[in-house]
Amino acid sequence: MTTPALDASAPGSGAAGDPLGLLDLFGDAFVRDPYPTLDALRAQAPVHHDPGTGLWLVSRHRDIRRVLLDPDTFRPDNAQHAVTPLPVGVLRILARAGFNIPPALANNGTPSHPGLRRLVTRFFNARRVAAAVPVIERLADELLTTARERIDTSGSADLFTSFAQVLPCRVLMELLGIDGVSPATLIRWSDASLELFWGRPTPSRQLELAPLVGEFHQWLTRTVTGGTAAPDSFVGSLAEHRLPDGEPLDARTAAGVCFFVFIAGQSTTGQLIATVLRRALADPGLWARVASEQGLAEAWVEEVLRREPPVTTWRRVAARPVELGGVELPAGAQVLLMLMGSGSDPEVFTSAERMCPHRPDVRHHLAFGVGRHRCPGASLARTEAAVALRAAARHLPRLRPAEAAADAPMLGLLSFRAPLRVRVERP
Numbered sequence: 001m002t003t004p005a006l007d008a009s010a011p012g013s014g015a016a017g018d019p020l021g022l023l024d025l026f027g028d029a030f031v032r033d034p035y036p037t038l039d040a041l042r043a044q045a046p047v048h049h050d051p052g053t054g055l056w057l058v059s060r061h062r063d064i065r066r067v068l069l070d071p072d073t074f075r076p077d078n079a080q081h082a083v084t085p086l087p088v089g090v091l092r093i094l095a096r097a098g099f100n101i102p103p104a105l106a107n108n109g110t111p112s113h114p115g116l117r118r119l120v121t122r123f124f125n126a127r128r129v130a131a132a133v134p135v136i137e138r139l140a141d142e143l144l145t146t147a148r149e150r151i152d153t154s155g156s157a158d159l160f161t162s163f164a165q166v167l168p169c170r171v172l173m174e175l176l177g178i179d180g181v182s183p184a185t186l187i188r189w190s191d192a193s194l195e196l197f198w199g200r201p202t203p204s205r206q207l208e209l210a211p212l213v214g215e216f217h218q219w220l221t222r223t224v225t226g227g228t229a230a231p232d233s234f235v236g237s238l239a240e241h242r243l244p245d246g247e248p249l250d251a252r253t254a255a256g257v258c259f260f261v262f263i264a265g266q267s268t269t270g271q272l273i274a275t276v277l278r279r280a281l282a283d284p285g286l287w288a289r290v291a292s293e294q295g296l297a298e299a300w301v302e303e304v305l306r307r308e309p310p311v312t313t314w315r316r317v318a319a320r321p322v323e324l325g326g327v328e329l330p331a332g333a334q335v336l337l338m339l340m341g342s343g344s345d346p347e348v349f350t351s352a353e354r355m356c357p358h359r360p361d362v363r364h365h366l367a368f369g370v371g372r373h374r375c376p377g378a379s380l381a382r383t384e385a386a387v388a389l390r391a392a393a394r395h396l397p398r399l400r401p402a403e404a405a406a407d408a409p410m411l412g413l414l415s416f417r418a419p420l421r422v423r424v425e426r427p
Contacts, residue, residue, distance in 0.1 A: 023050050023052060024052065025050070025053065026199075026412055026413075026414070027412075028410075028412070030412075031410050031412030031417060032406065034312075034341075035353070038338060038341030038344065041057060041338065041341065042059040042060055042341055042344075042345060045057075046058065046059050046060040046063060047059075047063065047329075050336075053336070055315070055334050055335065055336040056324075056333050056334065058325065058336065059338040060325060060342070061342040061345035061348045061364075063324055064339065064366055065342075065366060065370055067324070068316075068337070068369055068371050069371045071371065073318065073322055074316040074319070074335060075109045075316060075318075076107050076108065076315075076373055077103070077107060077109055077317055078316070078317045078334060079106045079107040079314060079315050080101060080107045080260075081107075081197070082197045083197065083200065083413075083414045084199065084200050084201060084206070086196075086210075087206065089203075089207055090203075090210045093210040093211055094213065094214055097213075097215070097217055097218050098214075098217065098218065098221065099213065099217045100217075100256075101255075101256045102252050102253050102256055103253075103256075104253050104257045105117065105256070105257055105260045106260050106264075111244045112244060115243070115244065116249075116253075117372075117376060119238070119241055120257065120261060120376045120377075121376040123175070123237075124376050126379055129380050132171070133383065133387065135175070136167070136387045136388075137387055137391065139167055139171060140167055140387055143162065143166060143167055144163060144391055144392060144396065145395070146162065147162045147163055151396070151399075151424070156402050156425040156426075157423070157424060158421050158422060158423050158424075159392065159422040160420060160421050160422045163273075164271075164273035164274040166183055166187070167270070167384065167388055168265065168273065168384055169183040169186055169187055169190075169266040172262065175234075175380075176233065176234040176261075177230065177233045177235070186262065189212055189215060189219070190263045191267060192212035192213055193212075193213050193216060193263055194263065194267055194413055194416055195209055195413065196209040196210065196213050198413040198414045198416060199413045200414075216259070217255060217259070220255040220258045220262075221252075221255045223235055224239065224254040224255050224258060225251050227239075238254040241254075261377070264375065265377055267416075268381070269377075269384055269385070271310035271417075271418030272301075272305070272309070272310045273384065273389075275308050275418050275419060276301055276304050276388070276389050277392060277422050278405060278408075278422050279355065280393070281399065281401050281424065282401065282405065284400075286300065287393055287397075287399070288393075290393045298386045299357035300355075300357050300386075300389060301382055301386045301389065302362045302365075305343075305365055305367040305368075305382075306343040306344075306365035306367065308417075309339060309340055309365075310418050311339060311367065312338070312339055312416065312417045313336050313337055313338055313414060314337045314339060314415060315334065315337070316337065317332060317333065317335065318330070318331055318333040319331065339366050339367060339369075342366050343365045343367065348364050349361055349362075349364070398426065398427055399424045399425070399427075400424065400425060400426075402423035402424055402425040403423050405419070408420065408423070409421055
């Protein structure tokens with residue numbers, strides 16, 4: 001059975017006669033407003049082969065959930081593969097830096113995964129996150145005081161570069177005991193890694209990104225092999241960890257764990273905070289209430305995660321021939337789970353296009369995945385975003401967007417989407 005073609009005449013389907021035009025997953029039109037495309041995919045071709053990327057796009061909530069809950073059939077091996085092939089020159093740069101990411105967390109379907117996941121989860125469990133709230137609040141207050149001073153002086157500021165992007169990086173560094181490197185450097189390394197492996201950079205751009213990714217990996221390797229970390233710290237725990245066969249965790253895998261944790265813990269959380277702020281600023285009534293109304297910040301964050309999550313897609317590979325959503329997939333099929341579209345599935349969410357804080361069905365979203373590979377940092381990300389929103393509304397109560405959302409640049413990678421600028425000004 002083959003997947004049906006999209007109907008170019010359907011509402012929101014793009015130009016007539018060019019149904020695949022709407023499937024440019026990196027195109028500006030899709031990045032800025034993916035919902036018509038996601039709705040059309042879900043309604044007309046919920047399992048659709050995209051010839052542009054070679055990926056099978058899975059857009060229905062129930063099909064995505066099935067894939068995530070069956071990691072033996074739909075393996076995570078390709079989760080961190082480069083979307084755009086890396087040319088020889090880039091591979092040489094990475095090889096000289098010793099870059100190698102073996103199965104560790106998101107890309108790990110081996111028996112070592114449960115133990116590594118338990119180790120990571122221990123540092124991001126509910127008790128530790130609750131204890132970290134004062135740290136998050138202190139850092140948020142510090143960054144927002146500086147932003148307010150800039151607004152008082154110049155009349156405007158960008159809350160992405162001055163706040164949303166920096167806060168989770170500094171929080172992660174404090175929680176994991178990381179020093180000897182600046183937040184700006186970690187952000188630059190992490191962003192370069194996202195673009196190189198999940199973007200569509202030109203060959204010349206790949207050559208610019210590769211040295212940064214190599215530097216990141218070398219720093220991670222030095223960090224996990226330095227032997228100076230406290231035994232009860234995150235890095236110290238990696239050094240003490242034993243694999244299922246009793247052997248100590250090797251340095252390459254330890255660096256791979258840190259590679260994933262640092263990118264997920266800072267870049268994607270920063271993207272979430274940026275989206276939360278932008279969407280809240282567009283609703284003046286909510287902005288005026290969120291600083292003081294109990295639970296509103298948390299409810300707003302959950303709605304953003306449902307409707308506009310920073311991690312928009314994730315990949316799996318079929319270990320064997322399998323039927324999914326009425327379509328026969330061959331062994332080796334590269335599957336792209338449209339997480340963002342699943343949050344608007346009308347089979348699961350009523351009035352899915354509306355932002356409705358406190359909606360009863362909101363926790364059914366799949367923004368953090370589900371099952372064996374559910375994001376271990378979900379609680380921290382939720383908490384940071386809610387604290388950030390509350391603090392911003394408290395520090396900057398009289399604020400408005402300085403530009404239309406349509407004019408702000410957007411991060412548009414295969415699996416990551418967020419505003420790259422949240423400009424605000426005094427009324």
